[in-house]
Amino acid sequence: MPETIYWFGFRQTVPRPPAKAVPCGPYDSREKANRERESSKAWDCNVSTVFIAETREEAEKKAEELTP
Numbered sequence: 001m002p003e004t005i006y007w008f009g010f011r012q013t014v015p016r017p018p019a020k021a022v023p024c025g026p027y028d029s030r031e032k033a034n035r036e037r038e039s040s041k042a043w044d045c046n047v048s049t050v051f052i053a054e055t056r057e058e059a060e061k062k063a064e065e066l067t068p
Contacts, residue, residue, distance in 0.1 A: 009062070011046045022060070022063060
């Protein structure tokens with residue numbers, strides 16, 4: 001069975017207009033991804049929820065869709 005790979009999206013929002021969202025990862029556990037996600041939060045960016053993607057390309061698409 002393939003290993004589950006976790007990611008989250010990150011988008012710089014200042015200066016305007018916001019930048020393209022990028023995937024952060026891969027992480028081998030939801031807990032590791034969530035810890036990094038929490039430490040990435042700042043006033044000038046947005047982060048998505050943690051999600052699963054098998055490839056970087058899939059993660060890029062999900063990051064753009066899920067990151068405010």
